[in-house]
Amino acid sequence: MNAATPSRISLAPLHAVLAQLDDFILGKPRETRLALACLLARGHLLIEDVPGVGKTTLAHALAATLGLAFQRVQFTSDMLPADLIGVSIYDRDSHAFRFHAGPVFSQVVLADEINRATPKTQSALLEAMEERQVTLDGETRELPDPFFVIATQNPSSQIGTFPLPESQLDRFLMRITLGYPDVAAERAMLLGEDRREMLRDAKPVISLAELADSQHAVRRVHVAPALVDYVQALCRATREAPDFHNGLSPRAALGLLAAARAWALLAGRDMVIPEDVQAVFAAVATHRLLARASNRPQPELVAKLQAAVAIP
Amino acid sequence: MNPDRLDRTQILALLAVLTGLLLPHAGRLPNWLLGALAILFGWRIWLIRTQGRMPPKWVLLPITFGLIVGVFIEFRTLLGRTGGIALFAALIGAKLLETRSRRDALLLVYLGYFLVVTNLLFDQTMTLAAYLCAMVLIITTLLIGWHTLGGWTGQWRVAFKQARFAGVLMLQALPVMALLFVFFPRIEGPLWRLPQDRGSIRSGLADSMSPGSFSNMSKDDSVAFRVSFEGERPAQELLYWRGPVFLDYDGRTWTQSPPNATTSPRIEGGTQPPLRYAITLEPHQRPWLLALDMPAMVPDEGRMSDQLQLVGRRQVSKRLRLELSAYLQYRAGVDEDEAMLARALVLPEEGNPRARQQAAAWRTLPPQARVDAVLQLFTGQGLQYTLAPPLYGSNAVDDFVYGGKQGFCEHFAGAFVFMMRAAGVPARVVGGYQGGEENGDYLIVRQADAHAWAEVWLEGQGWQRVDPTFAVAPSRIEEGLASAVNDSDLPYLLRLDNNLVKRAQLALDSMVNGWNQWVIGYTPERQRQVLKRLGITDLLSGKFVAVFLGSIGLCIALIAGWLLWRMRPPKPDAARQLWDSFCRRLAAYDLVPARAEGPRDFAHRAMARLPHRKTEIQAILDGYLAARYGSGGGLEQLKQRVVGFGR
Structure with a gap:
């Protein structure tokens, strides 16, 4: 270190x-x-x-x-x-x-x-x-x-x-x-x-x-492969979900990881754990995911999606 | 955006598939209905282009009712085979005009699958089967598209992926299909009675023979039948495929007298055992069956006539596979009855004086010598075998033998039999096919191989085959038609040169033959034989049904198992395994992590529930987070803690 x-x-x-x-x-x-x-x-x-x-x-x-x-x-x-x-x-x-x-x-x-x-x-x-x-x-x-x-x-x-x-x-x-x-x-x-x-x-x-x-x-907060799996699982879920027009972009995935790192730092941790990703996910993802039905961001749909993705 | 709304591309694709499935029916549907369907389809396309409104119910109902009445008037029934299809097609056309949502379109897709089946009621050729397979692939792709979210995205790449998925689905269904094909009890006879279809008579042997009738067939390269021999294939000059026998002559046309199957002359084989072979006849809409001269047995499907001809019980209106055997050396009809012999001597009152006169002069010779004398006359006259003989007048035999000297097999056979009768030897013309083309392990016999030869009755020997064409143009018999005539007059397939096109055509024919033998030819009789070899005698026994259903179940289970195995989650890493085992221990306290619950949240929940074990849980959590999400390590310690937690 x-x-x-x-x-x-x-x-x-x-x-x-x-x-x-x-x-x-x-x-x-x-x-x-x-x-x-x-x-x-x-x-x-x-x-x-x-x-x-x-x-x-x-x-x-x-x-x-x-x-x-x-x-x-x-x-x-x-x-x-x-x-x-x-x-x-x-x-x-x-x-x-x-x-x-x-x-x-x-x-x-x-x-x-x-x-x-x-x-x-x-x-x-x-x-x-x-x-x-x-x-x-x-x-x-x-x-x-x-x-x-x-x-x-x-x-x-x-x-x-x-x-x-x-x-x-x-x-x-x-x-x-x-x-x-x-x-x-x-x-x-x-x-x-x-x-x-x-x-x-x-x-x-x-x-x-x-x-x-x-x-x-x-930028130096540690991200383990298992955590990347989780970030990818979340992103894939947004891309496959029927509720949204588009899934999260790779730029959004990078952003999600950066935000989770910052969150982990504020918590005094030198590694990112799934809870960090969950803490920032709604803030990072909601405005990027327009719901098919309303054509607007829908926080409850994002929360539902997050709850449905198991942590690998 | 309503996900249930239909994309215009999806409707167009649906229209295209339905059109593709109705296309083979086009010849069976009345013209007015085809027109109506074209209007309905066109209307729907116009609605897509203009984004117009669908017709209301009060417009749609009269249209539908009118179509139903029209079909009823045309066919006098709404059931039946063609009538049913017509009604079905009409209703599909009407349904299109109220197809708004995905639900309606799905219904049409399922109707599309049914349309696939209806096509097989009329035609079971390999080409159609391949076409329908492609259609099933396309419909299934459409169906997958509708069940995949987003539907048609406008990307061909996605459509291609969906098509590949559909293909995989079809391949997975293949084993079950094969099992059902082999083991599902076959139904005797067609599901619908075949109509008396006058329009579909193929060219082929007719029940009369007049000048030109055989030479016309020499241009027809369509297949008459295919043969596979059980043993060695006999020499080409022995391959006389016996068809109708022409007994009566009116001076111009030889006609077949209706075969009488109540009695038939005795046939004795020579020292050799009969030659066994299987023949697959293409439908020719005539009752007779073709068989190698001389049939040694009578199949279930037919009877032996008084003219030594195999006659079927009904017209051959669909492809028919027969297992037959033949004596290549035989004595047939030694005890032929007087009436038949008398008829085999009848000549018209007048005509052909020169031939009559010359033949009558030979009456003093023994019968065999008379035969030889006529054959010698033919060769001596320098008669020529040609595809394009001139048209002879009312004294056709005289004109041919002493005048034009050019003729095809019907001229030779006709003239020979005429002169034999004039010389007092009972004789008749036999029609059929001669030779055939070898293709792999079977023989293709085409319409162009049609041939006519003669049969004379000699005391003590019975009916003996004499082929005057052979005497004049032996190469026709030994090497085939193409070698005996100028082959540029013949269709491509019949010529001698072995080019690429011809080889490709022969390879294709080989496939078609396989299809006919194994798919179409899989009749109830063959099914019984196949199953007997597998030790199954009763198709409806409980044991068989159990094995049958069991093997289908096994097939499905194997495929499902394979799929599940492929979709299994990857084996978790060591830290995760320890954590999972920790979670299992906590399950005893009714603590189960939620689907998306992180390890820290879960551990905190557990600590709140089990305050007395707080430090232990915290230690395991710290160890797990460090091992899995931190820089790694500490697995051994974590293991001890997790194992220790149980106690």
Whole structure:
């Protein structure tokens, strides 16, 4: 075992991150943990929920707690790719074009209501997500590292939206829903401090180097052949199941494994066990599996499928 | 997307299969029905193209009723063989117009399987069987497609995989099919009475012989019958296949007098034992059976006539296999009755004066010498054997022997018998086939091998075969028709050169012969023989039925077992085996892991149930996770812990 094995890195900062996130988002430890796992696995996150349940707060809290630069972009139907990526403007003093970086040049980007933008703008963002770089006027510009996109979608209003096609949904490692808080959590939130002020005062609890180490450590979490069997069995089941249009792609299988590794790391384990895969499966698979009957993601079908696949 | 909705490609495939299955019936169905079916099929295709609405019930019902009435008017029945098929086809056409869902289409698929069977009621040739096998493969592929989720995906690769699966299914059914074929009790006679099918008379021997009737057949290479000998094949010049006997002559046409089977002359064989052989006749719609000259026994299927001809009990309207034997040396009809001999001397009142005169001059010679004299006359006149003889006038014999001098076998046989009768020797013309072509272990005799020869009755020797054609053109008899005439006039198959096409055709014929012998020829009689050899005498005995059903069950069990064995899960690794054994121990506490329950979740559940063994369970869990999902190792320790857990 070499120096970077998970057992050797300190998990304390990561646990501190989780603790602070749970202070901001009350009563959703599982969702915040998934969001952090997604970031550690270098994936992007899609949050699909009704307005006002804390999507923005979660994104903001993540950025603040990790000490990352944060930008929020409200997507609208008249938005152009330049509004996102940036634009070169002629500078009279220097007699040259100067690049004015758009909001995408940020470590954490919150793309609010991504399905309101035109496909052209959507694809500009999704391309940046995949390549982690932006090419403009023949010049390629690296995006910051880490680069983490949190996109939100409002499922209830579909009028005047451009739903993301399956190929683009596939680029989000996870899709989570926050849902309404339970009574106790909501009460604590109502009685507690104002979230805005809390966020303004929040201090990062992990250094950039520690975060990068953690991301490296995720890749080194051990995956045994028996576990790959299980991941393959799950993927095969989605491809053979009658309920879905398409099964999970190989990219999704890779994502599932990466997410399970991150989950195992957060649990302080240096190997992935089937429970890790199960913990992230719904978040990784649901948005990729459109049900035949409704043409929409159906979490209960995914849960049924997972329960039907025996662990090899 | 409704999974029960039909894809247009699926409907088109269904239409294509049904068309393919109705195609062999096309000749049996009336034209108006074929037209109606074409309209119904076309309507359905049009509906697919235009995405139009299906016709409502009040349109469909009159159409269906009209078709049923039409069939009834045409056939006077809705049952029966052809009428039943017509009704069936009409209803399939109507059903197509209300085929919306997968359920309807499945019904049509099953009807398709039934259509396959109906084709076999009319025809059991190998070609049709091969065609129907292909059709079954296609329907089964369709059926698999409908039961595979997603159905037709538009990918040929998937369709090909499904077809291969269908093929595997058919191969798996093969042993059961073979068992049923061999052992299932055969039914005597056809299921339906065969119609008197006047339209399907094949060219072949007729019950009369006039100039040109044999030379016309020389262009017909279709098979008349096939023969396999039990022992050595006799020489070519002994292969005279005896058919109708032509006794009466009106100056132009020799006609067969109806064979009378109540009495028949005595036949004595020579010193050699009779030659045994099996002959498979193609249907020729005539009652007579062909047999090697001279038949030594009378088969169950026929009788011996007063003219030494084997006659069947009914027309040969389907392929018939006979086991016969023959004397190559014989004395037949030594005690022939006077009436027959008198008829064998009758000549027309007038005509052919020159032949009559010359023959009458030989009346003083002994009978054998008269025969030789006529044969010498024929060779001396320089008569020629040809496929295209000229047409002779009212004095056909004179014109042939002294004039044109060109003739085919009917001219030779006719002229010879005429002159023998004029010379006072009882004689008659015998029609049949001569020779045959060797193909592997059997002989093909074609229509073109049709031949006519003569028979003369000599005191003390009975009826003796005399072939005047042999005297003039011995190569016709010794080497076959093609060597005796200019063979470019003959069809391809009958020519001498042994080219690739001919060899391929012969190989195909060999297959067809095998099919006829072993599949079509597997009659109740043969089944009894085969089973007798296996020691089974009573097909309906309880023991036999038990063995029969048992062997079918065994077949299915073997295939199922093989499939299960192939699908068995891979043998789990050592860590998993230990874990499984741990799970079995926990089963005593009513703790069984759920299907998708992970090892940690299960262990935690077990610890909650058995708090006093918490540390043991935790140790086993840690050991298992490390061994199977970690970097491995620690198996020995895990084993000890698991074994120790039981105590």
